[in-house]
Amino acid sequence: xxxxxxxxxxxxxxxxxxxxTIGGGYAMIPIIEREMKRRGWIPEEELPDIVALSxxxxxxxxxxxxxxxxxxxxxxKGSVAATLGSILPSFVIILLIAMVFTAFKDNAIxxxxxxxxxxxxxxxxxxPMLNMARRSxxxxxxxxxxxLALAGVAFLGISPIWILLVTLVLAVSFVYYKERxxx
Amino acid sequence: xxxLLTLLQLFGTxxxxxxxTIGGGYAMLSLIQGxxxxxxxxxxxxxxxxxxxxxxxxPGPIGINCATYVGYDVIAxxxxxxxxxxxxxxxxxxxxxxxxxxxxxLIVRAYTKFNHNPFFEGVMSWLRPAVVGLIxxxxxxxxxxxxxxxxxxxxxxxxxxxxxxxxxxxxxGAFVASYWGKVGPIAVIILAGIAGFLLY
Numbered sequence: 001x002x003x004x005x006x007x008x009x010x011x012x013x014x015x016x017x018x019x020x021t022i023g024g025g026y027a028m029i030p031i032i033e034r035e036m037k038r039r040g041w042i043p044e045e046e047l048p049d050i051v052a053l054s055x056x057x058x059x060x061x062x063x064x065x066x067x068x069x070x071x072x073x074x075x076x077k078g079s080v081a082a083t084l085g086s087i088l089p090s091f092v093i094i095l096l097i098a099m100v101f102t103a104f105k106d107n108a109i110x111x112x113x114x115x116x117x118x119x120x121x122x123x124x125x126x127x128p129m130l131n132m133a134r135r136s137x138x139x140x141x142x143x144x145x146x147x148l149a150l151a152g153v154a155f156l157g158i159s160p161i162w163i164l165l166v167t168l169v170l171a172v173s174f175v176y177y178k179e180r181x182x183x
Numbered sequence: 184x185x186x187l188l189t190l191l192q193l194f195g196t197x198x199x200x201x202x203x204t205i206g207g208g209y210a211m212l213s214l215i216q217g218x219x220x221x222x223x224x225x226x227x228x229x230x231x232x233x234x235x236x237x238x239x240x241x242p243g244p245i246g247i248n249c250a251t252y253v254g255y256d257v258i259a260x261x262x263x264x265x266x267x268x269x270x271x272x273x274x275x276x277x278x279x280x281x282x283x284x285x286x287x288x289l290i291v292r293a294y295t296k297f298n299h300n301p302f303f304e305g306v307m308s309w310l311r312p313a314v315v316g317l318i319x320x321x322x323x324x325x326x327x328x329x330x331x332x333x334x335x336x337x338x339x340x341x342x343x344x345x346x347x348x349x350x351x352x353x354x355x356g357a358f359v360a361s362y363w364g365k366v367g368p369i370a371v372i373i374l375a376g377i378a379g380f381l382l383y
Contacts, residue, residue: 020369022242025208026321030361030368048311053290055317059201059283060208062244067287072295076288083280090243091276094251097237098272099265105236109380114240116379117372118343119350120357122325124368127361129318132311142312149316154323155336161205163313171309175302 005041005073007081013039014066014085021086023121025061028086030124032065033131041073048132056164062086186262190274192223193257197250197278208245212238215249225257250275349382 013035021028029051036042042050050072054064063083070082097104104110137143145167152158196218204211212235219225234256238248251272258271297303326345327338345351353375360366360374 016369018244019242020372021244022372023239023245023325025244026318028244029318034367034369048314049294049307051318052307052310052314053294054287055314057283057286057290058203058205059280059286060204060211060244060246062208063247063280063283064287067284068291068294071288071291079284079288079291083284087243087247087276087280090241090247091251091272093241093243094237094248095255095269095272097241098252098255098259098268105233105240110240112380112383113376114379115346115350115383116353116375116377118325119345119354120371120375122322122344123354123357124361124371125318125322125325126358127368129315129322130362132318133315136308136311137315142308145309145312146316146319149313150319150323151316153317153320154327155329157329159205159210160317160320163317164310167309167313168306171306174309175305178305179302 005039005078007074007077010070010073010078011081011085014070014082015088017066018062018086019089021062022117025065026125027121028062028065029128032069033128036069042069044131044135046072047128048136052164055160056168186258186267189225189258189261190271193254193271194274194278196223197254197275198282200250201279202282204246211246212249215246215253219253219257226253226260230256246279247276250279346383353378353382 017028017031017035020031029047033044033047036047037044050065050068051061054061054068057064063086066082066086067079070079072078074081133143133146137146149163149167152163153160197215200211200214200218204214216231220228220231231253234249234252238245238252241248254272254275255268256271259265259268262268324341326341328341330337330339345354356378357371357375361368361371366374
């Protein structure tokens with residue numbers, strides 16, 4: 001691996017990621033992609049793997065991604081630094097709101113700002129998806145899997161975890177069968 | 184004494200929620216609601232609904248925001264002290280994260296070990312395109328809500344995210360800036376916030 005990333009930098013970068021993740025774990029992906037690519041911290045091919053495995057584990061996607069990425073960079077200490085970094089902004093902002101501005105959500109300015117941010121976040125989620133698709137969908141088969149996964153969740157309302165489990169079972173049986181035949 | 188007991192209960196409750204949440208923040212909200220509003224009656228339904236709204240609007244993972252808020256609210260409400268409230272939010276937030284931590288460390292260790300193993304690579308070549316689809320679905324679900332009636336399906340625009348035609352312009356603008364313009368996502372969010380303030 002490249003030069004060692006300091007724990008403090010890791011903490012700072014992930015608190016920046018946490019501060020701008022608005023609307024759940026998937027909204028974190030564009031910012032992680034950008035930060036990791038720019039710094040060359042994690043190879044681009046690893047990003048879909050990180051998302052797949054983080055989505056399969058219990059807990060929050062954003063937290064699981066931080067634990068995974070932090071570990072890949074600096075081991076257990078790195079995953080602690082990245083996780084604390086990514087939850088710190090939430091923690092501070094929520095405490096301030098809980099203590100001071102209880103009328104936060106009814107504030108007119110806040111509502112206007114968020115009317116602008118929400119549609120932009122949707123576009124931002126689509127961009128890393130297209131980047132990932134260009135890299136990992138090399139066959140018609142891969143595009144079919146993507147289309148089925150999208151349709152299953154968006155149109156039929158199946159939980160993503162089921163999609164991943166079914167894909168995993170099919171993948172393991174198919175790869176196992178192919179390897180046995182090759183022998 | 185009563186506060187100490189509640190802190191322990193909060194820790195146990197949020198640890199279990201962290202362990203059993205599969206499928207992200209929104210799945211977690213319903214678990215938190217079941218425990219905090221129904222089982223323990225730590226707060227009212229309407230107070231919890233406000234917390235959910237604020238958790239969605241503020242930056243950071245929704246589940247963390249909600250857990251932090253609930254921890255503060257329950258303990259500060261009981262003791263009347265800001266400081267103990269902060270302790271409460273620390274307890275709930277950490278309790279929520281610890282199970283993920285243990286499980287993810289096992290997963291990432293296995294990944295580091297098997298990363299270049301051909302069998303693992305073969306399996307991942309299926310999972311990667313599935314993840315592409317899942318991320319696409321996350322975007323679609325924020326745009327449209329589909330309701331099935333037998334074999335016919337109706338699509339409705341999600342009004343919280345797409346308020347009117349200006350929202351579509353903002354969405355398109357953000358896409359162009361990010362995909363072709365290579366503008367960073369943080370800059371896009373800040374610009375969209377300013378645009379929202381000016382347009383609405």
